Amino acid sequence: KAGVTQTPRYLIKTRGQQVTLSCSPISGHRSVSWYQQTPGQGLQFLFEYFSETQRNKGNFPGRFSGRQFSNSRSEMNVSTLELGDSALYLCASSPGTVNQPQHFGDGTRLSIL
Amino acid sequence: AQKVTQAQTEISVVEKEDVTLDCVYETRDTTYYLFWYKQPPSGELVFLIRRNSFDEQNEISGRYSWNFQKSTSSFNFTITASQVVDSAVYFCALSENTDKLIFGTGTRLQVFP
Numbered sequence: 001k002a003g004v005t006q007t008p009r010y011l012i013k014t015r016g017q018q019v020t021l022s023c024s025p026i027s028g029h030r031s032v033s034w035y036q037q038t039p040g041q042g043l044q045f046l047f048e049y050f051s052e053t054q055r056n057k058g059n060f061p062g063r064f065s066g067r068q069f070s071n072s073r074s075e076m077n078v079s080t081l082e083l084g085d086s087a088l089y090l091c092a093s094s095p096g097t098v099n100q101p102q103h104f105g106d107g108t109r110l111s112i113l
Numbered sequence: 114a115q116k117v118t119q120a121q122t123e124i125s126v127v128e129k130e131d132v133t134l135d136c137v138y139e140t141r142d143t144t145y146y147l148f149w150y151k152q153p154p155s156g157e158l159v160f161l162i163r164r165n166s167f168d169e170q171n172e173i174s175g176r177y178s179w180n181f182q183k184s185t186s187s188f189n190f191t192i193t194a195s196q197v198v199d200s201a202v203y204f205c206a207l208s209e210n211t212d213k214l215i216f217g218t219g220t221r222l223q224v225f226p
Contacts, residue, residue, distance in 0.1 A: 042216060042217075043216040045213045048211075055211075058213070092158070092214075098208070099210060100212075102160070102214065106156050107156045
């Protein structure tokens with residue numbers, strides 16, 4: 001069974017640009033969550049999507065947005081990039097009922113110059 | 114407020130030593146779940162265990178064991194006879210009936226041959 005796939009693995013952008021990250025969940029999983037990992041703030045929850053609807057949201061500015069498609073694949077978008085957005089962005093999927101173990105992808109490492 | 118504290122930033126041991134990673138959590142909910150994840154250098158978070166707030170039984174899986182004590186709000190993780198392959202960052206996490214995981218800051222374990 002294929003795991004969670006995130007693309008691209010690495011990304012370099014400059015301040016002010018926008019970026020879109022992609023996540024394909026494990027087959028059959030309907031919930032996709034996104035996390036940001038930085039040395040200073042650790043692992044922080046961004047948002048969670050279930051059946052194409054945002055079910056939970058963390059404390060991030062509106063520049064961070066996401067969506068989920070009918071096949072459960074998800075994208076995350078960050079607009080007007082700032083230096084502080086440099087991080088490892090992790091996607092996780094789970095079957096959909098809450099509190100199930102989440103399975104993570106390898107992440108997308110985003111660097112802002 | 115929900116919070117997970119992993120006071121040990123880094124632990125170094127020699128192979129075959131036993132090591133315990135501490136996790137203390139705070140929550141006002143009576144129903145919650147606790148998790149441990151392992152993050153090797155590749156970056157992917159690997160699920161290790163889930164425990165709900167009503168199940169205080171300790172669990173053993175091979176060289177891994179977990180001790181959950183509601184009285185002290187702790188969910189500690191012990192690796193018996195550590196191996197070099199156990200070297201990683203270990204995260205404890207809490208969820209309160211959502212898929213939003215609240216992570217601790219992690220403990221970096223280095224096992225030397």
